Structure formats: C-alpha cells, structure tokens
Amino acid sequence: MTLTRRLQAPIVLPADTTFSVIRDGVVDVTDNGRISYCGPRTDAPPAPPGAPTENLTGILMPGLVNTHAHSAMTPLRGAGGDRPLIPWLHEVIWPAEARMRAQDAQAGMLLGSLEMLRHGITTSAEMYMHGESVVEAALAVGNRILMAPAYFDRPGEGWRNALAAIGRWIDSDGLRFGPGDRIELCYGPHSAYSLPKDALSATADAAASRGALVHIHVAETEAEDQALRAIHGSVPQLLADTGLMDGRLLAAHAVHLSGHDIRLLADNSVGVAHCPGSNAKLASGTARLAALRAASVHVGLGTDGPASNDDLDLWEEMRLAMMFARTNARDPLALTGRDALLMATRLGATALGRLDIGRLEAGAWADVIHVGVDGPYFAAGIDVADEHLLANLVWGAGARAVQDVWVAGEKVVARKQPLRVDPVEAQWAVGRAAAHMLPGMLRPRA
Known part of the structure; x- marks a missing residue:
C-alpha cells in the first residue's frame, strides 16, 4: 500500500x-x-x-477503546438519576425506551459519537436497540463501533425473532463493513436475568457459527448475583454451561464474582468491561479488578450509558479505576497510570477480540x-x-x-471540532427525542 x-x-x-x-x-x-x-x-x-x-x-x-456503552441513550441523560439499578430500569429507563423511535436512537447515537470522538474515543462496543439507526449515526460521524442489538424475553418481542434478525443482518452485510471496517456486528443478549437459559444456548450457537462477539451484562448487582448463583451456581457458570464461553464473549461489569468465576473467565479467554463510574453511581459495587488482572483476564474500560454514568469520558474511567483499585488494596501501585492507559487502549481492544485497534503498529x-x-x-x-x-x-x-x-x-x-456533523443540530435533535421519550419529566419551555 x-x-x-x-x-x-x-x-x-x-x-x-x-x-x-x-x-x-x-x-x-x-x-x-x-x-x-x-x-x-x-x-x-x-x-x-x-x-x-x-x-x-x-x-x-x-484512539481509546470503550468496551461497554449504550451511547444512544443521550436523550435519557440524568433521568431517574438517584435510583438503584433495577428500579431505575423498570421505573424510568425501560418505559422511556418503549417510546423510543428509530429517529430518537439515531439522534442519541449521533450526539454520543460526537462526544466520544471529542474525548478521544475512536471505538465503542455498543449494546442497544434500533441497531440500523445506531449504525447509520456512527457511519455519519465517522467513529468505529461494535454493534450488539440488545434483546430481552419480553411479551411481543420474542428473543427468537431478535436472534434471527441479527443472523440475517450479519449474513447480508458481513461481520464487518463500512469504510475502514468501521462497523462490526455482534449479539447482544441483555443479561442472564432477562433471558431464559435456552436463549443463551441459542445465542452461543448462532454467534459461534458466524465468529461473532457476544456482548452481555454479567453479575452487575448483588441481587442478580445471589438469585442466579442459587439456581445456576453463578452467572459465569451459567454462561459456561450454555456454551457462551466457547466463543467470543464480552462480560460487561462482572462486579460480583467468586474466585471460581474469575478462573472460568480466564480459562475461556472471556473479555471483561470494567465500568467503575457507572457501578459507583448506581452503588452496584466495585469489580475485583486486582483479582481479574492477577488471573490474566483481559480487562478493558467502559463508560456504560450516558444515563447511568452520566458522561462518555474514558479518561475519567481510567482515574476512577486507579483510585478504586488503590483504595481497595491500600497500595498506590495497585493500578498505575501505564496500567490504566493500557486498559483504555490495547487491553480494551484485546477484551473485544480485536488486535487491529487500540495500538499504533504496522497493520x-x-x-x-x-x-x-x-x-x-x-x-x-x-x-x-x-x-x-x-x-x-x-x-x-x-x-x-x-x-x-x-x-x-x-x-x-x-x-476539537468534528468535521462531519454539526454538533449544534445534533444537540437539538436529542432535545426533541428527549421530549418525546420523557413526557411529564421535562419542564415545558417558555
């Protein structure tokens, strides 16, 4: 070349x-x-x-690698900000998302992509709905995403249909496409608590047949951990039993893990997205970062969504990861600046199974x-x-x-200025989306 x-x-x-x-x-x-x-x-x-x-x-x-995000949630930034995770989801976020239109998701992703690029994030692993609109926004702005359309076990939204739709999309457009292969398609089963066991097994089979990454929330809260541990041994054990660990797997959050869980992740080359800011804001706990690193688990950093963090700043996640690790260990060398920078670049890419980003080297x-x-x-x-x-x-x-x-x-x-999209118009579009998705929660403009 x-x-x-x-x-x-x-x-x-x-x-x-x-x-x-x-x-x-x-x-x-x-x-x-x-x-x-x-x-x-x-x-x-x-x-x-x-x-x-x-x-x-x-x-x-x-460019920084954001290993877990729901960036299209920018219209929901700040909504229900003082609730724990499960009430926050059930009472605020999921009802608002039920009103989300494709154009709202596109507007949200456009603004989220602009924010990430201005912060030096060139790649993000996205899990969200309206996948085609999210991809369209990323292609317009010019950032790189791994798009995992999210699915749940909900009435009228059968997970089988969602699973089949992702397979058809990959078979049609390819696993990676767009200028510079900016888009990679993935599977996004939301979590082990929101899907039946056979959905996880079917996801494992479908993803393995296409070499696709599976992006899933894992043991984010203590309540989730306790409930699934009582039935299945643990969330990681369930993922192993359903075959998800036999392929490419990204475990978002991974807060509540036993030593056995961590060994399962390490032995199966599972990537982990560590999201210290979101986990702290929602009081979900602090992931066992030192134990994960000691076991040679590939750990990257994630912002989570702009409604649960509430920004898309991986530099802040580096600082939080260092502070929490040092405080927990009472050791200022528990996570160094070099360590955090590697987690935000090379190691984050490795957690996604990508060796072509997160580093400056030939190829x-x-x-x-x-x-x-x-x-x-x-x-x-x-x-x-x-x-x-x-x-x-x-x-x-x-x-x-x-x-x-x-x-x-x-x-x-x-x-500091984006070259492809007008940031002012992008922000106005998100304001219109927020007004539609959060009726009764926004004060009318004078």
Missing part, C-alpha cells in the same frame, strides 16, 4: 505491552487507512515524494488521537521522565487536551 500521510510528534505512545514512550516519533498511514510504520523518526523509512507530513506538537497515541487501523501539551496539566513540559509525562497525561490532561482525531486514517476531529 502507498504511504499517504506521515504524522510526526515529539511524543508517540504506541500502546505496546509496556506502554513505552517514543521521543520524536512518526506514524505512517497508508491509503487503505492502516499504519505502515510507528517508531522513532530516525528509523522511519523515507517518505515518497509528495507524501504530506503533518508536524504536530504534543502526543500521538491510539493496525490508523485510529489515532493527538493530545495537546500546552495547558497547565503539562506545566513542566514534556522533557520530563516518562513516568512524569504519563502521570500528567492520565491524571491531569485527559479529555480536555484531545485536539485531533483520525479513524482509519481519516481526520474526523480537527482542533
């Missing part, structure tokens, strides 16, 4: 296994949207005549973010020790320092 763009910066963070720091680095992007070289400028191959070089100040690193998609270093969070500059630099990045700078974003080599955010 032909080199079409060279990105050059004083600092490049390739998100290799040690999260190393390259000084005076280069990222070369080919015409198919992939990386052909990432490393020191002095070792870079000669650029062909006419290939543009973009000289950037600051830091280049992979990976050129999903890249440029972080500025001119703000007060880098007061000492960038000519500091690597640990100092990474501490300023993850603890101080975060989302507010993200300047530019590329997905599959295409620039989609420039100087």
Whole structure:
C-alpha cells in the first residue's frame, strides 16, 4: 500500500505491552487507512515524494477503546438519576425506551459519537436497540463501533425473532463493513436475568457459527448475583454451561464474582468491561479488578450509558479505576497510570477480540488521537521522565487536551471540532427525542 500521510510528534505512545514512550516519533498511514510504520523518526523509512507530513506538537497515541456503552441513550441523560439499578430500569429507563423511535436512537447515537470522538474515543462496543439507526449515526460521524442489538424475553418481542434478525443482518452485510471496517456486528443478549437459559444456548450457537462477539451484562448487582448463583451456581457458570464461553464473549461489569468465576473467565479467554463510574453511581459495587488482572483476564474500560454514568469520558474511567483499585488494596501501585492507559487502549481492544485497534503498529487501523501539551496539566513540559509525562497525561490532561482525531486514517476531529456533523443540530435533535421519550419529566419551555 502507498504511504499517504506521515504524522510526526515529539511524543508517540504506541500502546505496546509496556506502554513505552517514543521521543520524536512518526506514524505512517497508508491509503487503505492502516499504519505502515510507528517508531522513532530516525528509523522511519523515507517518505515518497509528495507524501504530506503533518508536524504536530504534543502526543500521538491510539484512539481509546470503550468496551461497554449504550451511547444512544443521550436523550435519557440524568433521568431517574438517584435510583438503584433495577428500579431505575423498570421505573424510568425501560418505559422511556418503549417510546423510543428509530429517529430518537439515531439522534442519541449521533450526539454520543460526537462526544466520544471529542474525548478521544475512536471505538465503542455498543449494546442497544434500533441497531440500523445506531449504525447509520456512527457511519455519519465517522467513529468505529461494535454493534450488539440488545434483546430481552419480553411479551411481543420474542428473543427468537431478535436472534434471527441479527443472523440475517450479519449474513447480508458481513461481520464487518463500512469504510475502514468501521462497523462490526455482534449479539447482544441483555443479561442472564432477562433471558431464559435456552436463549443463551441459542445465542452461543448462532454467534459461534458466524465468529461473532457476544456482548452481555454479567453479575452487575448483588441481587442478580445471589438469585442466579442459587439456581445456576453463578452467572459465569451459567454462561459456561450454555456454551457462551466457547466463543467470543464480552462480560460487561462482572462486579460480583467468586474466585471460581474469575478462573472460568480466564480459562475461556472471556473479555471483561470494567465500568467503575457507572457501578459507583448506581452503588452496584466495585469489580475485583486486582483479582481479574492477577488471573490474566483481559480487562478493558467502559463508560456504560450516558444515563447511568452520566458522561462518555474514558479518561475519567481510567482515574476512577486507579483510585478504586488503590483504595481497595491500600497500595498506590495497585493500578498505575501505564496500567490504566493500557486498559483504555490495547487491553480494551484485546477484551473485544480485536488486535487491529487500540495500538499504533504496522497493520493496525490508523485510529489515532493527538493530545495537546500546552495547558497547565503539562506545566513542566514534556522533557520530563516518562513516568512524569504519563502521570500528567492520565491524571491531569485527559479529555480536555484531545485536539485531533483520525479513524482509519481519516481526520474526523480537527482542533476539537468534528468535521462531519454539526454538533449544534445534533444537540437539538436529542432535545426533541428527549421530549418525546420523557413526557411529564421535562419542564415545558417558555
């Protein structure tokens, strides 16, 4: 492939296994949207005549990978914010979602995608309804998603029909499609408590036959854990017994786990989406992150939905993950800045079963973010020790320092501004969706 763009910066963070720091680095992007070289400028191959070089100040690193989100819920942000999970779902969220139209989901995903890109999140694992509209919004904005249409065991919404519909969609459009393979289709059984056992078994068979990822909520609350543990041994045990662990599986939350549960996840290469912000807000508990990492479970970070977090900021999740891990262990080294950055990039991609994102290396998609270093969070500059630099990045700078974003080599955010969609119109569309979905909960405008 032909080199079409060279990105050059004083600092490049390739998100290799040690999260190393390259000084005076280069990222070369080919015409198919992939990386052909990432490393020191002095070792870079000669650029062909006419290939543009973009000289950037600051830091280049992979786009962040959000391993669990319901981003189309932006119209429901803040609704029922002081309720526990189950009452919140039954009394506020599910009734509002029953009124959701395809156009509302599209508006919600459009705004959610804009928010994530501006925060440096280039990939999100989405579980939601109105899957076609969610995909249409992501393609319009230019981010990358793994779309898992959600299904439940509800009257009039048989899970068998939903399961068959996902299979037809994959068979028609392919497992991955869109420019730069921006869309990957997955299966989204909501949870073990919202579906019968035979639905989980049927999902396992359908997904395995297509090599698709299954994205499911796992042991998020203590009540869920206790109920299913009494009947099935535990939620992870049920997932193993139904064959879901025989294929690609992403366990969202995974808060209430025994040692045996964690070994099951590790032995079956199950990915985990750790969502510390949402779990804390809903008082669901804190996942056993240290035990999961010690067992070599692939753990990424997730924001969950904008109605339960309430933002889509993976930098905040990094900080929360570090603080909770350190507090629980009473050890400031329990989760370091390097660890958290890896969870938000390379390890998050691995949890999704993806080796082509979350890292800057030859062959990976050129999903890249440029972080500025001119703000007060880098007061000492960038000519500091690597640990100092990474501490300023993850603890101080975060989302507010993200300047530019590329997905599959295409620039989609420039100087903090999205290039494809008008953010003002996107916000107005979400306001209209919220008025429709939350009648009686919004004050009329004067």
